[in-house]
Structure formats: structure tokens, C-alpha cells
Amino acid sequence: MLKKAIAALSLAVMFGSVSPMMGEAATYHTKAISVAKTNLGVPYKWGGTTPNGFDCSGLIQYSFGKAGKSLPRTSADMYKKGTRIMHYTSLKPGDLVFFAPNRASRPTHASIYMGSNKMIHSSSSKGVSTTSIYNTYWKPQFIGAKRI
16 A cells, blocks of 8 residues: 555656646646535625635635635736636636626626536525536626636
């Protein structure tokens, strides 16, 4: 058992040192999604930034922070960061997806894309939950996405 653990650790160190830049983005995006998933069911709280209650941007800031990436506090400020993605078909896991009523230019809601057309977010009606990016409520409000 100990030999297997040492072998696995050795491989992880070896592959991690081959190209740390290549694995860095995938690692923090994956970690942020994992952190968000551990908070499924946490209730919505306006201004919430902890597992006692999250608003949408609070969940994102908390999840990415635990993954080692610092993000601004609000959806509007997050929307100013990263590389712009204009369509759902270009999304990758860990991208931030932004929404606004009537497709206004300033987002009022944000989520983390998980892959397979799913996003995780904190909504006022369900708290931290997952839903389809093609959800009939959210899809018409899509204004863009950002890759951090």
C-alpha cells in the first residue's frame, strides 16, 4: 500500500514538473468547480461569501479563491477580467458565464461552466445548484462568458 502511494506521488511530481504552466489552468479551474460542488445546497444569501450562504459572485469568488485565483467581488467586476467568449459552443470547464435581463451590458448574475452544458451557481430561488446553460430562464439572458 505504501509503495503504491509513493509511486503515485512520484508520478504526480514527475508529470507536474514537466510542464507546470500547461497544467496550472486546468488545475485551478477543476479545483474551483470541485469547491463549488462541495457547496451544493448552501442557501442563497445576498452579499454572501461563505458556506453559510452565497450570492452568485460570492460562490465564484470563494471557489476560485480556494483554488488559488483571486477574483473581484461582484459579477460586474468579474466581467471586466479574462478573455471574452461570445457563444456557448466555445465554453470550457471553469469559464465564467454571465447573464443580464434584456441582455443589458452589465451582468446581474454569474455562474461557473462545468462542462456537458451544465453550470453551477447560486440563485435566489435554489441556492447553490446546477442547471443547464440552455435553461429556458437563463439562456435568453446570456450576455457572454470569460475565461480566467
